[in-house]
């Protein structure tokens with residue numbers, strides 16, 4: 001099982017404020033790890049650390065040498081009057097290994113190739129961003145709130161697609177989500193973050209954890225029966241989360 005990323009006792013500070021502390025985790029190929037947490041918990045900062053867009057103030061961050069990462073940002077800001085088709089937008093990405101048509105086919109969006117980027121619905125836009133991230137055949141897909149701006153039905157479909165892609169392409173997935181109950185059928189492991197790791201493990205475990213209930217309230221728990229998670233998982237095949245110190 002190929003290890004992709006390992007964080008050991010990582011901390012992050014900015015302007016004298018603690019943003020993250022004592023974060024230890026590993027992520028392997030074929031594993032989906034979801035970060036949940038309230039606003040300001042440090043979820044995007046953790047993603048930025050893994051992307052090396054910022055540097056840890058302490059601890060160690062290891063990445064597999066030459067790791068190919070496909071990144072789906074929280075939001076894409078496009079000039080509303082810029083004439084840009086989906087195919088043109090996708091052809092602008094660097095390090096491509098797939099053709100535009102192949103990448104669109106992977107997310108079932110072939111018919112959108114000639115559509116204007118500005119005309120896409122929220123769900124279509126997220127699929128196109130996902131297709132773009134797949135173009136360099138990533139070993140690790142990083143998605144920051146991939147279901148933002150998508151209705152509930154579309155969110156469930158999108159998370160199912162991410163799971164399917166991870167299975168097919170055997171890539172690791174690190175994603176941020178606000179909705180544990182929507183993502184639980186499509187993730188192997190969950191970290192509940194609030195500056196530090198409050199709890200972690202399989203989604204059902206986190207959903208029932210008192211720390212999770214404290215952060216998100218009881219309503220989350222009552223909805224979980226609908227989204228029971230099924231996967232034949234062998235613990236050795238999924239990344240673990242370790243508390244250090």
Ligand SMILES: Nc1ncnc2c1ncn2[C@@H]1O[C@H](COP(=O)(O)OP(=O)(O)OP(=O)(O)O)[C@@H](O)[C@H]1O
Nearest residue numbers: 014015017019037038039040041042043044045046
């Ligand atoms: N460069 C920075 N300088 C100072 N503070 C920062 C910096 N980057 C992030 N922060 C602060 O760190 C905290 C965590 O921010 P972050 O964006 O990682 O949270 P988040 O969990 O992704 O939040 P949300 O769910 O609202 O997107 C916030 O209080 C934010 O204001």
